[in-house]
Amino acid sequence: MTERRQYDVVVVGAGPAGSTCARRCAELGLSTCMIEEHAAIGYPVQCAGLLSVRAFGACQVSKKAVLHEVSGARIITSRGSELAFDSGRTKAFVVDRGLLDREMAAAAADAGAEVRVKTAFVKRSGSVVVTRGIGGREEIPFRVLVAADGPRSPVAHDLGMARPPVFLAGIQAEVPKEMAGDLVEIYPDASPDFFGWIIPSGKGRARIGLAGREQVASRFSRFIKEHGGESCCHLVTGTIPLGVMPRTYGYGTLFVGDAAGFPKPTSGGGVYTGVRSAYHAAETAYEACNEGSTADDLLSRYEKRWRSELGRELELGFRLFGVRRNLTGEEVDRLVRVLNDPSLKSEILEYGDMDQPGVLLRRILKNPKIYPVLGILLRSGVRQIIK
């Protein structure tokens, strides 16, 4: 069967980035169709569901998906050092990602976007997207294509686009576990090339997980055993792309969210940056439709937009990811002990920001209390960051 209606915009993927872009395009008056390969939006979940207050606000949803609120973090090393900071107010929400994604897709539909589930992107043929779904093979004509199809991005593969440079694997289990207080726990040694986490997700429940490049499965089973998470009711596995692809537009297509490699390289969190990239893509799609051009020089406005908002922090974060990988367990332990100084802790509390770690880093590097570990940081590559 051949579909004939031409849409201004076709969005592939109904995650947070795709739904935001589809909603915004529809609000701007563009005829918009969003396709999702799965029958149920939001599943399988591939996320720990920790969103800063700012990130949650950017999703523009009700609080239905919120399971818990956190006010700070504890960093715990295997050598026994600990750094805890509690702001005493909500810094982040722990959400049910399935519910969040469904609410965001419903908002896109309410704004006028057509949402089609169980409809998979197969390939692009000129200005037509070929899909496979319950109705069999279909063809959907479009003027602008938005790839919001997650880390694997079949659209990017189909178009032969260069991909993000780093892909981490992540595993997490939701387990019965009592946690004292409302702090997220970070375990650097659980995954020496990234970190492990324990996130309170409601009364008597926690999410225990880690991400990294190597030995992820074996490190995860060790980590979860150490923390008593034998009985798991929800296992999450997924890929986290780090480092934005060299070009986020081309062939009449804009790449948003994980498809483009937008997760923050310091935390792996990709909802905030993905949603923000989607807003910029919608503005650009609107201009492309109004001006009747999907040439590269028009679509390049998208890259200018997201770079001016997110570029600096993402680049800094990617360099920090390199620094982290160069640090040994002993050096991380020393760093944690030095950061436990009251004046550094008060800077962490005042300037710590999950979405903009550069602000805090620049403050801390100017504080003389950090000098005992400056040598370690410089050897690991911090020099390039503070230049």
Ligand SMILES: Cc1cc2nc3c(=O)[nH]c(=O)nc-3n(C[C@H](O)[C@H](O)[C@H](O)COP(=O)(O)OP(=O)(O)OC[C@H]3O[C@@H](n4cnc5c(N)ncnc54)[C@H](O)[C@@H]3O)c2cc1C
């Ligand atoms: C273990 C783990 C923990 C994480 N924890 C956090 C966290 O705590 N906080 C945070 O902010 N981020 C976290 N992330 C990252 C976060 O999940 C992603 O950055 C976010 O989901 C990206 O949103 P997106 O809309 O770009 O892509 P996705 O959410 O991946 O959505 C892409 C959509 O495209 C669909 N799709 C794929 N191929 C096709 C196709 N061929 N046709 C049609 N549809 C298709 C998929 O089914 C999916 O629904 C975590 C990731 C992992 C793996």
